[in-house]
Amino acid sequence: MSEIVYPPVIKTALALFKALNIRFRLEGTEHVPAAGGAVLVSNHVSYLDFIFAGLAVHPAGRLTRFMAKKEVFDNRISGPLMRGMHHIPVDRDAGAASYKAALTALKGGEIVGVFAEATISRSFTVKEIKSGAVRMAVAADVPLLPIAIWGPQRMWTKGRKRRLLQRNVPVTILIGEPMYPKRGDDYAQVTADLQARMGELLEKAQREYPEEPTGDDRWWQPAYLGGTAPTPEEAAELDRKESEERAARRAARADAERREGDAA
Known part of the structure; x- marks a missing residue:
């Protein structure tokens, strides 16, 4: 597969993050398979998550093909980039086609990225997830790779003004141990286990985050840690x-x- 667009996009993003002094904490890269397919399942706290989730596998020399809603591909600016990076459009009125495309990518040795919560979590905790990621991993006979992202919500999230050029924001990306679901498993239970693992990773990222908000900035902290998020x-x-x-x-x-x- 030709990669004319993806590498320059990554280089540009990394250069911008360096200029903004974005401070990364990236752990668990040893869990990313060096080759072969995998379903990368991330929590969802911001509109920038696909960028940071993609960086999770970058040290392993891998690229992630994200499943994203069709509207992103229809946009005149983001559309050409998404298609150039070979991401997978999801049309909720024709889900079978996107599922088939994802399976083809997985069986071809690609990492496919999924935001199993479907939408951004306003509470900044892991919302209930569907069993699609588990079923996809089983059908393609590949592992699930849970990850947690924390920090990008400060730059751009639902219901908040964009602050894309905000400097000195710490971003935490934690990659958990892979899960290996198989045919015959209780998919509901595996999905619950996956959600629990994502929740544990996210809580670890939140509790160990190097900054704590004060005053009006407490909006980006979850309620269970004393923040004012819903x-x-x-x-x-x-x-x-x-x-x-x-x-x-x-x-x-x-x-x-x-x-x-x-x-x-």
Whole structure:
């Protein structure tokens, strides 16, 4: 597979992080397979997570093909980059195609990146995850690689102003031991175990983070550590309301298009 776009993007990102004095803590790189497929499963705290999750496997000389919503590929700026890096578009109305593409990549020896929470966690804890990552790993006969990212939420997360050029932000990336699910396993239990491992990694990253917020900056700290981020229950309610509003907007657009079609 030709890699014309991905390496320059990584070099550019690393140069920018150096200029901004982003201080990395990257642990567990020995768990990244030197070759062969794997499903990289990351928590999701910011819009920048795919960049940092991709850097997790960089020391091993690997690249990650992330599964991302189709809208990112439709964007005139991010779209060409995503396609050039051979990431995998996910169309929620045609999920079978993206699943097949991911399996093809895994069986071809690629690392496929998944944000199993589907959306950014407003509570900055690991939300309930679906069994898709586990089923994909089993179908391709590859390991699951859980990771946790902490710090990028300070630069750009849901409901907060972008601060992409913020300097001196520590970023923690912890890679856990691989899991090897197999056919016949209880997928629900394996998924629960995966979520628990991700939660443990994230809590470790949070508790050992070199900075502690004060005053108004406590928004980026989870509630269980004294921050003002929503609790998991409050975050779930916010997500529910957002989902309902999004569905209402889609229905309104569809109705408007139907009316235009009837009038034409």
